[in-house]
Amino acid sequence: MRLLLLGVFLIGCSDDEPARPPPREVVLETEVLADGLSPELAFEIPASSRSISVIVEGMADGLYALGAFSLGDRVELVNLPAGAPGAAMEASYVGEQIGQMPGGLFQSIRLGTFTHVYPYKPGQLVVDGTGRMRVASNRPGPVTVRLVMPEDDGASTLGLNLYIVSDTVADPNTPEFAAEVARLFAQADIDVVINGVTRLTGTALARITDFSEPQEAPTSQSAMLPGLVADRATTGLDIFYVESLPPGVGGLALGTPGPPVRGSYYFGVVVRGGLPSLELARITAHEAGHFLALQHVLNRGVSGRTYPDPLDDTTPGADNLMEGGTTLTAGQAFALSRSALLTAP
Ligand SMILES: [Zn+2]
Known part of the structure; x- marks a missing residue:
């Protein structure tokens, strides 16, 4: 040893x-x-x-x-x-x-x-x-x-680095998008700051065709996206907007939660670009929520057995960001507030 x-x-x-x-x-x-x-x-x-x-x-x-x-x-x-x-x-x-x-x-x-x-x-x-x-x-x-083990210093700012992994997908950062992402995280008293939008062209990763359950593998296309920007001296969470994901997939987080370590092949979330701003904002917040802390309110296994999240105040079927909705509970807000990715303003 x-x-x-x-x-x-x-x-x-x-x-x-x-x-x-x-x-x-x-x-x-x-x-x-x-x-x-x-x-x-x-x-x-x-x-x-x-x-x-x-x-x-x-x-x-x-x-x-x-x-x-x-x-x-x-x-x-x-x-x-x-x-x-x-x-x-x-x-x-x-x-x-x-x-x-x-x-x-x-x-x-x-x-x-x-x-x-x-x-x-x-x-x-x-x-x-x-x-x-x-x-x-x-x-x-x-x-x-x-x-x-960051200090419990009241840090409540989440920086987002938006990367467009495509020559053609529209810039997601419209005023409507930014306002909706801010509104969703404000439910957890988290201030979202969009650090910047960068277009990455000619990467061969614009179209993600593989997808695996329950989460992506280290050798998946999605897990190659963080490597494109691993050497950038930035803080915050990386969000990759791609041209396409497999059918039925709007986005995926590379961890639930993910490693708060820049340079990891799991550092970031992937979102299908080109969607209407409100939908793009909701998917971005859902996937970032996964990465920081949050599970789906309820998952269903292959056997049919259901697996609820560990929180006491979420209810399957109620409006919630970690189902198809937009609301966050107090328990979810607490879990998000513990993330090492949060910084002081
Ligand atoms: Zn999800």
């Missing part, structure tokens, strides 16, 4: 200088063993953290989630059933095409790169101190774990 705690060496221990708070971003290297779990990793949670984003980067064909997770109070939150987790992960992701991890923590199993953001519902607290976790997977092998 290799375990590398970047930044820990900067913390002074001598008596004559005050102890510095632990770093807000940590990278750990470990590996999933033959039993489908990594050894336990410990990490320090700084005081006053907005949230903990756990990003697990592994092999492109491996399914990943958390096999154990506890915060400073040492209360185990996952409580996996006994036995190797790989078969249950494959049953939910591949068989049921849902990808919900067994156990007490609401987790979306993910191919290649997994993301969890805690808290995701009201009442969950980030308890500082020593956190502990294990990675679960159906594939033994090395993984990199990133922990992003």
Whole structure:
């Protein structure tokens, strides 16, 4: 087992200088063993953290989630059933095409790169101190774990970088579009700032023809879009407007939630361009909502079984941005407010 705690060496221990708070971003290297779990990793949670984003980067064909997770109070939150987790992960992701991890923590199993953001519902607290976790997977092998723990500083601005991946699709950023995106996120007290609109021509990714359930794979066309702009020194979330998506698909998020890490092949959301402004705004907000925090109010698996979101105040069939509508509940607003992608004005 290799375990590398970047930044820990900067913390002074001598008596004559005050102890510095632990770093807000940590990278750990470990590996999933033959039993489908990594050894336990410990990490320090700084005081006053907005949230903990756990990003697990592994092999492109491996399914990943958390096999154990506890915060400073040492209360185990996952409580996996006994036995190797790989078969249950494959049953939910591949068989049921849902990808919900067994156990007490609401987790979306993910191919290649997994993301969890805690808290995701009201009442969950980030308890500082020593956190502990294990990675679960159906594939033994090395993984990199990133922990992003921004300060709970009231940040409430979401920057959006709009990319038009086409020579011909119209600029989505009309006044009507901008006003509607702002109105939708204002329900969560989030101010949307559109940082800019950039047209990317000649990319061979203008028409996305592949699509997979429950989410896109690392080798999909959609997951190649972030690579087009990975080296840009910008903040905020990237939105890619393409000429076409497979029939019936208006947009897709590359994570539910997605990794708040520029450079990841899952960093961004994809939207079919050329739609009327209000519809374009609603799809953009829906997909960005997924990426920051939100599940559909209700998903249905291949078996017919239904899977509700983890929130207490959403109702299937009621108007909601995470169904076909536009409303956000207080629980959804709380989940969005924890995103590491939010910045100060
Ligand atoms: Zn959706």
